[in-house]
Amino acid sequence: MDGKKTKSPKFLIKYLVVAGAVCFAIAYGNTNAFFAHNLVLIFLYMGLSQAWNIIGGYAGQLSLGHVAFFGIGSYTSTLLYLNYGITPWIGALVGAALAAVVAYGLGWATLRLKGAYFTLATIAFAEVLRILATNFSGITKGAQGVGIPFRPELGNMIFRGKTGYVILALGFAVIVYLVCRYMDRTRLGYYLAAIREDETTSASMGINVANNKVLAMVLSAVFTAIGGTVYAQYILFIEPASEFSYSVSLNMALFAIFGGLGSLYGPIVGAAILIPIQEYLRVTFGGSLPGLHLAMFGLVLIITVLLMPKGVFPTIQGFVQGRIARSQKKKLRGEGSQ
Amino acid sequence: MILEAIGVSKSFLGLQALSNVDIQIAEGEIVGLIGPNGAGKTTLFNVISGYLKPTTGDVLFAGDKVTGTRPHRMAHMGMARTFQIVKPLANMTVLENVMVAQFMKGGRTKEVRELAEHVLQQVGLYEQRNQTAGTLTLAGRKRLEVARALAIKPRLILLDEVMAGLNATEVQQTIDLIHLVHKQGITIFIIEHIMHVIMSLSHRVIILNQGEKLCEGRPEEVINDQRVIDAYLGEGFSLA
DSSP: OOOOOOOSHHHHHHHHHHHHHHHHHHHHHTTOHHHHHHHHHHHHHHHHHHHHHIIIIISOOOOSOTHHHHHHHHHHHHHHHHHHOOOHHHHHHHHHHHHHHHHHHHHHHTTTOOHHHHHHHHHHHHHHHHHHHHHOHHHHOGGGOEEOOOOOBGGGTBOSSSHHHHHHHHHHHHHHHHHHHHHHHSHHHHHHHHHHHOHHHHHHTTOOHHHHHHHHHHHHHHHHHHHHHHHHHHHOEEOHHHHTOHHHHHHHHHHHHHHHTTOTTHHHHHHHHHHHHHHHHHHHHTTTSTTHHHHHHHHHHHHHHHHOTTOHHHHHHHHHHHHHHHHHHHHHHHHHHO | OOEEEEEEEEEETTEEEEEEEEEEEOTTOEEEEEOSTTSSHHHHHHHHTTSSOOSEEEEEETTEEOTTOOHHHHHHHTEEEOOSSOOOOTTSBHHHHHHHHHGGGOOOHHHHHHHHHHHHHHHTOGGGTTSBGGGSOHHHHHHHHHHHHHHTOOSEEEEESSSTTOOHHHHHHHHHHHHHHHHTTOEEEEEOSOHHHHHHHOSEEEEEETTEEEEEEOHHHHTTOHHHIIIIIOTTOOOO
16 A cells, blocks of 8 residues: 555566566467466456455455355356356346345445454355355256356357467456555545554544445455356356355465455465466376375465465565665765765 | 533443533533543543443534434544544554545545645654554554544544653643644543643533533632542642
8 A cells, every 4th residue: 555656667667577478478378278277267366366355455354255256256147148148248247236236235244243253154155155056956057067158259258278268367357456456545445444453443534434344345246256257257167066165265365365465466476376386286296195285285375374474475575675775775874974 | 512412321231331411512612521530531422422322311513413423424524533542553554544534535645645744744743654553652652643633624622531651741742732733723622630731721621420520610610629629639639
């Protein structure tokens, strides 16, 4: 949350380097399917984790049930597409709207719950949706899941090869990032951070704590649902066990916390580091000894959290800023002695 | 009258914290609220600022009935308060703390930042603006409470023991700060235990004892009142 606006050439270079690296990665992904698969997941989870960060990081309400909105998004767009032929581009927006309504209700219902109780309520809520999706088999086809026929076309949000999906997921990540960046620099970002710090003090400064918390929940849910549609279109198959899987909720929270809770770049850094590790370990060790890759992933997490309790991004940022401050001091002292 | 409390009572599960308290404060006054520990001073502040609903009785702010109005609405109406147990937004910087309050008055982030910096200069916290609020000294945190209250441009400020725990120099600085706030036309209602502060600041003093208003009057009247001496000041009290 720093609003320093330095529109210098250096600033431009930073963007050009990022854009260049992304273009290069997409081009390389075109020749390497595993790499491209990683890119899709990285970008998708950058967006999802960023969306989670609105309520979990900024507003400090640790939700572990965000897969509920993810599932609402994927089921809504898929069922609309298969039953009524509505393009997933529109379906994604309908899913987002539906998720917004559900988040509004969930937000008000859990408003008074603090800490672990809020977290438990969100987990329970996601579980309820998973069970509903399994049992309302007339609508959802239940546990057997729903396949989306492979008809590659931009209008169907289905692509031949992975490059289209890489760009789709990247677009999703960029949109969520831009919204969060705007929020970070304006009133809502400050208000959510204030609510995270102290609700009593926030009220004394004229903040409607309840409304802002619910708004954060709704915003967060909207983008999570869109991410759900993107995922469904990528996998082309949805089932309750994966669309409402606890591990999606966990990953969204984990990447944000690992990268830096409540910071704009935390979820981006978290997803960019952890997805490749997760995928690499799964591919390399997943077949040798069941569970080995998860144990190793856990070990990586424990070590990082011990070394950088505030998250990777804030730690690196603090280190760099410290270096700059020291070198400036040295410079000043040098000039003083002359 | 900017603030009126009419027959305000508050009980917590049978414990009578306030009983039938009447208060009137005119625009531009500085009114002190004193009384022994547990007299109900902070409870009265909480009722006035909307953090607690009175069991019976009414609160009027600038002539409007505001009984039970929620705290954030009260802030928008022009009532600011500080907390006895300071509540900084500890992980945010001093500047961000004040910006959050300043946002209530609207404006773009850049303007809000400038206005917040101006408030910090007023209260003498400008140099510490980039520190996180949690690293401030107690005196600094109390100042930050006042800065946040000022940023919402209130008509009335409720100050709850902003001097407790400060040393003599810091107390004097805070007195100067309160005079400065008052000069901007803001009415002040202040809870304080340090008697010479109350004596030098207040136009009028209200004494609360066991949830009831014992008496009120000009400071020099009040400290000679036998009831106040018995309940609060003690025999042989002198300011020196």
